[in-house]
Amino acid sequence: MKASEVRGHLDGLLLSVLESGPLHGYAVITAVQERSNGVLELRKGTIYPALNRLERLGLLDSTWESVGERRRRCYELTDAGRRSLDTERKVWREFTAAIGSVLEPAQPRTAT
Amino acid sequence: MSGLLPDPARVDPIEAHVAELAAVLRGTDRAKTRMLAELREGLLDAATELAPGRGPDDAAAREAVRLFGSVAELAPGFQHELTIVQARHTAGRILLLAPLLLPCWYVLAGAGPTAHRLPYAAQVLLAHLGGTAAATALAAAAFLAATGPLARRLATPDRLPTVVAWTGTTAAVALALSAFTLTIASLLTASWPLCALAGAVAIVFHAKIAASARACRECARLPATA
Numbered sequence: 001m002k003a004s005e006v007r008g009h010l011d012g013l014l015l016s017v018l019e020s021g022p023l024h025g026y027a028v029i030t031a032v033q034e035r036s037n038g039v040l041e042l043r044k045g046t047i048y049p050a051l052n053r054l055e056r057l058g059l060l061d062s063t064w065e066s067v068g069e070r071r072r073r074c075y076e077l078t079d080a081g082r083r084s085l086d087t088e089r090k091v092w093r094e095f096t097a098a099i100g101s102v103l104e105p106a107q108p109r110t111a112t
Numbered sequence: 113m114s115g116l117l118p119d120p121a122r123v124d125p126i127e128a129h130v131a132e133l134a135a136v137l138r139g140t141d142r143a144k145t146r147m148l149a150e151l152r153e154g155l156l157d158a159a160t161e162l163a164p165g166r167g168p169d170d171a172a173a174r175e176a177v178r179l180f181g182s183v184a185e186l187a188p189g190f191q192h193e194l195t196i197v198q199a200r201h202t203a204g205r206i207l208l209l210a211p212l213l214l215p216c217w218y219v220l221a222g223a224g225p226t227a228h229r230l231p232y233a234a235q236v237l238l239a240h241l242g243g244t245a246a247a248t249a250l251a252a253a254a255f256l257a258a259t260g261p262l263a264r265r266l267a268t269p270d271r272l273p274t275v276v277a278w279t280g281t282t283a284a285v286a287l288a289l290s291a292f293t294l295t296i297a298s299l300l301t302a303s304w305p306l307c308a309l310a311g312a313v314a315i316v317f318h319a320k321i322a323a324s325a326r327a328c329r330e331c332a333r334l335p336a337t338a
Binding site: 024025026029030043044045046047048049050051052053056057058059070071072073080084 | 143146147153186190192193200
């Protein structure tokens with residue numbers, strides 16, 4: 001799946017991989033790719049503005065952490081972020097159910 | 113002279129890529145430094161992963177840069193967020209500084225006996241400028257709300273940073289006119305030290321808001337995508 005097709009769902013994907021605990025930017029990227037078995041293609045650099053935006057909206061918190069000589073910014077979900085993720089999931093289920101019911105309609109029962 | 117230039121073959125591809133991106137981005141130094149530092153760390157992580165066991169080399173660094181996206185691909189997304197941050201910074205300055213014109217004027221208007229108060233024309237002009245400053249502060253507060261938690265529910269219009277930039281310019285002009293009026297008034301009133309002090313404060317506030325509004329306009333002119 002191309003990056004442009006993923007863009008509309010990026011917020012939900014990022015919030016979802018952070019649900020299990022704090023991650024730094026590159027770990028978020030690899031988590032999205034691993035969970036999708038490499039199907040979702042992301043321009044990796046585009047993740048960073050998205051993480052900053054989610055933090056501005058109060059859906060993520062972040063802190064700098066030192067690992068050896070390197071410093072990494074780790075992100076974690078806020079309570080608002082968890083609520084937003086629940087909403088994203090609900091909207092996604094409704095969306096896929098609606099599309100699925102059109103693409104794969106239930107077989108009409110034959111009259112006996 | 114050419115001996116002083118770095119050997120192109122020795123330039124770190126990651127540092128060169130980050131520097132190239134930094135050169136095209138505009139925004140507050142803090143936000144820009146932070147976003148580019150995160151990008152650099154991500155590129156180093158990717159290069160390390162691409163060269164297991166041998167450490168990140170030049171080829172791995174180049175591949176990491178390719179996977180992360182070119183400057184042309186990355187810049188609009190980075191700039192969009194930097195523009196919003198710059199606009200919020202400008203709105204914060206307006207909200208903090210512009211309303212201070214009002215107590216400044218009230219103190220002066222009520223200072224001393226009647227004969228020593230500001231000339232009537234100056235009072236009327238300052239009242240209007242104070243009203244303008246208050247209006248810009250309200251607009252700034254609305255912008256801060258619209259780009260903060262409220263943005264979870266409402267889309268942020270693309271032209272909002274431009275509106276903030278011009279709101280800042282309006283506040284800056286109001287403060288400049290106030291400073292000018294207070295300076296003239298200081299020549300006409302007995303309470304001139306207060307007038308002169310208020311004028312100096314207004315000119316400092318003008319400079320701070322005008323600089324931020326100018327930076328905001330520069331950001332808003334650049335191509336950006338959410």
